[in-house]
Amino acid sequence: MHSSVAHFPPIMSLISHNLQAVNESIAHAAQRYDRNPTEIALLAVSKTFPVDAIYEAWQAGQVRFGENYVQEALNKIAALPALIADSEKIKQVEWHFIGPIQSNKTRPIAENFAWVHSVERDKIALRLSEQRPAHLPDLQICLQVNVSGEASKSGVTSAQLPALAHYVSTLPRLRLRGLMAVPEASDDVAQQRAAFKQLAQLKQDLCEQGIKLDTLSMGMSGDMDAAIAEGSTLVRIGSAIFGKRNYAV
Numbered sequence: 001m002h003s004s005v006a007h008f009p010p011i012m013s014l015i016s017h018n019l020q021a022v023n024e025s026i027a028h029a030a031q032r033y034d035r036n037p038t039e040i041a042l043l044a045v046s047k048t049f050p051v052d053a054i055y056e057a058w059q060a061g062q063v064r065f066g067e068n069y070v071q072e073a074l075n076k077i078a079a080l081p082a083l084i085a086d087s088e089k090i091k092q093v094e095w096h097f098i099g100p101i102q103s104n105k106t107r108p109i110a111e112n113f114a115w116v117h118s119v120e121r122d123k124i125a126l127r128l129s130e131q132r133p134a135h136l137p138d139l140q141i142c143l144q145v146n147v148s149g150e151a152s153k154s155g156v157t158s159a160q161l162p163a164l165a166h167y168v169s170t171l172p173r174l175r176l177r178g179l180m181a182v183p184e185a186s187d188d189v190a191q192q193r194a195a196f197k198q199l200a201q202l203k204q205d206l207c208e209q210g211i212k213l214d215t216l217s218m219g220m221s222g223d224m225d226a227a228i229a230e231g232s233t234l235v236r237i238g239s240a241i242f243g244k245r246n247y248a249v
Helices: 011-032 051-059 070-084 087-091 103-112 122-131 161-168 189-208 224-229
Strands: 041-045 064-067 094-097 115-119 139-144 174-180 215-217 234-237
Touching: 011 041, 011 051, 011 224, 051 070, 064 070, 070 087, 070 094, 070 103, 103 122, 115 122, 115 174, 122 139, 122 161, 122 174, 139 161, 161 174, 161 189, 174 189, 189 215, 189 224, 215 234, 224 234
Parallel strands: 041 064, 041 234, 064 094, 094 115, 115 139, 139 174, 174 215
Antiparallel strands: none
């Protein structure tokens, strides 16, 4: 007689289980839209989750982590080496800053992150350039575009984008890689795809103007499939990996 009890992964392996599921979803979406899955990177968005959760994801093979809040991120960046305890392996961890950037926070961002996805002003780009330590590789930059036109959303307009892109591409210590967007939330797949298609076209326009870009940072847990359909090269996934966020913590 077979037991009818459902078997769930142990709590400590839940993140690795989720990671595996997300990576499989990326591969399936790539296949559906005739994309190469190796061209789509997974950024695990770890904001509000403890460093132990990042360590667990790292043990499961994840190396790219996205953070939105500077001080919270700095605490985790400082704590993770004690858990990994291998100086070579800790170098493989890649920290991405994906939140709004205040002028007084550019120095710690420039000093501690490999990528910044949320640049939307000349002034912020200049400060990151000036404050990027000379011994570190160039800071990889994405410009955030407000593709939905929402007043509450960060990002430059499509009309402002070319001037900002040309300016950032001239700055030392920065390497302009691509564009990022957080479109208006929608369950309508056609609406999701239209927003991502717009960002992809903006990238194409800049490439035709001589600014070589290779990155489209777009797609989250709720709209990853649509983003991959429209050419995303980096999806930012949080809750599907780490679970529901508790912002009160």
